[in-house]
Amino acid sequence: MLLIVKLILAIVILSVSLFITKVIFPPWSFPKNIPTIPFYVTFMTTFYDLDQEDIYRLYLKDKLEKYGAVKIYFGSRWNILISKPEFLSIIFKKEDIFAKAGNHLKIPYSVLAEYTGENVISAHGKIWKVFRNTVTRGLTVFDSEPLFKNAKIFTSLIYNKLEKATATTTKDTSSSLSSSYINILDGVNITPQANIFMPELIQRLTLANISQIALGFDFGTLSQDNPPLHSQLKQVKAEIFQPLYLNFPFLDLLPIPNRIKARKNVLKFKQNVVNHVEKNLISNYNFEQTQFPSSDLIRAYRNDDITEKQLTDNMMIMLIAGHENPQLLLTTTLYLLAKYHSTWQTKLRAELFATDYYLLFNHDKKVSVLNSLPVLTTFIYESIRMYPPLSQIINRCTTQKCMLGPNIVIPANAYVGYNVYGTGRSPQAWGKDANDFKPERWGETIDDITSTWKHAKNSSIMSAFHGGRRACLGEKLAFLEVKVTLAELLRSFEWELSDDWVEKMTPAGPLCPSNLKLKFKSIYGE
Numbered sequence: 001m002l003l004i005v006k007l008i009l010a011i012v013i014l015s016v017s018l019f020i021t022k023v024i025f026p027p028w029s030f031p032k033n034i035p036t037i038p039f040y041v042t043f044m045t046t047f048y049d050l051d052q053e054d055i056y057r058l059y060l061k062d063k064l065e066k067y068g069a070v071k072i073y074f075g076s077r078w079n080i081l082i083s084k085p086e087f088l089s090i091i092f093k094k095e096d097i098f099a100k101a102g103n104h105l106k107i108p109y110s111v112l113a114e115y116t117g118e119n120v121i122s123a124h125g126k127i128w129k130v131f132r133n134t135v136t137r138g139l140t141v142f143d144s145e146p147l148f149k150n151a152k153i154f155t156s157l158i159y160n161k162l163e164k165a166t167a168t169t170t171k172d173t174s175s176s177l178s179s180s181y182i183n184i185l186d187g188v189n190i191t192p193q194a195n196i197f198m199p200e201l202i203q204r205l206t207l208a209n210i211s212q213i214a215l216g217f218d219f220g221t222l223s224q225d226n227p228p229l230h231s232q233l234k235q236v237k238a239e240i241f242q243p244l245y246l247n248f249p250f251l252d253l254l255p256i257p258n259r260i261k262a263r264k265n266v267l268k269f270k271q272n273v274v275n276h277v278e279k280n281l282i283s284n285y286n287f288e289q290t291q292f293p294s295s296d297l298i299r300a301y302r303n304d305d306i307t308e309k310q311l312t313d314n315m316m317i318m319l320i321a322g323h324e325n326p327q328l329l330l331t332t333t334l335y336l337l338a339k340y341h342s343t344w345q346t347k348l349r350a351e352l353f354a355t356d357y358y359l360l361f362n363h364d365k366k367v368s369v370l371n372s373l374p375v376l377t378t379f380i381y382e383s384i385r386m387y388p389p390l391s392q393i394i395n396r397c398t399t400q401k402c403m404l405g406p407n408i409v410i411p412a413n414a415y416v417g418y419n420v421y422g423t424g425r426s427p428q429a430w431g432k433d434a435n436d437f438k439p440e441r442w443g444e445t446i447d448d449i450t451s452t453w454k455h456a457k458n459s460s461i462m463s464a465f466h467g468g469r470r471a472c473l474g475e476k477l478a479f480l481e482v483k484v485t486l487a488e489l490l491r492s493f494e495w496e497l498s499d500d501w502v503e504k505m506t507p508a509g510p511l512c513p514s515n516l517k518l519k520f521k522s523i524y525g526e
C-alpha cells in the first residue's frame, strides 16, 4: 500500500516538474541563435499594472530590434515571435510551410475555439480556399449606405448624452445658486458638453455596421439600448477574455461549472445569430437576389461545399472580426484626435469643410471624396502603424523543418507568430522617429500616399492587415467605416481626452486605448 502511495506521489512530482520545465524552458529543437523571453512575461499584466506598450518596451523591444525574432511562452506553449519585415515576408509567401492553424487546431478543447470555430481566418488549404472564395465578393463589393446611416445615429446618440449632461449641469448649478444669480444664468448660452465612456458606444456602432453589411440583418444595437443579442454577446466576451483561461486554456478541459456555462452560452449565442440570419434572409424576402457574405455562405452550404458547422463558424467570424477590428481602430483614431485636438483634429475638420462632402447626397460621390482626402487618409494610416489593432497574433504552425532567413532553423510543428506592433515601431523600418506620431511621413498628395501605403504593405513594414494570399478581406470596409464615422463626428463635435481618463492601452490581446473616455463639446454651441 505504502509502495503504491509512494509511486503515485513520484508520478505526480514527476508530472508537475515536467510541466514546470516545459513552461520555463523552450523546447530543445527551437533555434538557439534567437533570444528567449522569460516565461513570466506573458503573465506580468495579470499581476502588475502594465499595458502592452510597457511590456513591449521593457521585455521585447531590444531583442526584437536586434534579432527580429524571439522565443516566447504564450497560450500554453512556446512559440517563435517575429517582427522583422523580411521574416514576415517569408511567412506570407510560404503559406504552405507556415500554415495557418488557428484556435480550432491549437486549443480545440477551449471555449475560445468553440466561439471562433473553423473559419476563413484560421483554416488552411483547400477548405480555406472554399471559405475565401465564398466571402470575398460580399466583403469587397458592398452597399455603403448603412455606414452613413449608422454614423448619423451614432452622432445623435452622443448628442443625446451631451444634452442630458447639460440639462443635469444646469439643473444642479441653478438649484445651488441664489435666485439673483439664476437670473443672470438665464441669459447665458451654455455649450453642451459631456464626458463619455466610448467602448460600448463604439461597439454598438460597429456591430450594427457589420451585421447589416455582412450578415444581412440589423443587430439592433443602435436602435435599442440593450437588445438581447448584444447582452448575450457581452456576456460571452466577458467569459472568454478572462486572462486565466487565455493563458491556461487547458483548464477548459476540467469540469469547472463556470466554464461549462460559458461554453453553453457560446453555443446559444451562435445559434441565435444563425437564426437571425435565416429569419431575415431566407424567410423574409428573395434570398437568391441578396449578395451578403452570409447569403453566399448559405448558398455554399446548400451546394454541399461547406458543412452546417462551417457555415455557422464563418458567419460568426464575419461578426467577430467585422465588428472588433474596426471598433479597435475607431477607438484609437478617436483617442489620437483627442490627444492632438488642436493640431490634427483641427486639420481634419478644415480639410472636410473645404470640400463639398456635407452637401452631397449620393453615397458613391461621398465615398470618392473621403478616399481623396490626404490629411484624413494619412491620419488613419499613421494611427494603424502605431497602434495595429491585432498587435500580436500567433497562429501559424510549421508543416516541416524550415529556415527563417539565412540563419534561423525552425523545427516542424512549431508555432510562429508576428508582433505587428514591433514592426510598426521598428527604427530600421520606419526611421529614428518611428515612435513619433507623424501622419505627414506618408506623403502629401493622395497618389503619393497610396503608393507609400502599397509599398509599405508589399515590403511587410506595414503588416496590420497581414499580407500575401491571406491578407485581410475587410481592409476597404474598415477604412471606409472609420472615415465615414469620423467625418460625421468632426462636423458636429470637438473632443478632448477626459481629465480623469488615465492614458493607457489594453493590457493584452487586441490593442486600443483602455476604457477610453472623451470630453465632447458641440461645435455649434447650444
Ligand code: HEM
Pocket (backbone or CB within 6 Å): 120, 121, 122, 132, 135, 139, 214, 317, 318, 319, 321, 322, 323, 325, 326, 329, 388, 389, 390, 393, 395, 463, 464, 465, 466, 469, 470, 471, 472, 473, 474, 475, 477, 478
Ligand atoms: C481595422 C480593421 C481590421 C484589421 C486591422 C484587420 C486585420 C486582419 C488581420 C491581421 C488578418 C490576419 C489574421 C490572422 O492571421 O489570424 C485579417 C484577416 C481577415 N480579416 Fe481582417 N482586419 C480588419 C477588419 C476586418 C473586417 C471589417 C472584416 C470583415 C468581416 C475582416 C475580415 C477578414 C477576413 C475574412 C480575414 C481572413 C483572410 C484570409 O485568411 O483569407 N477584417 N484581418
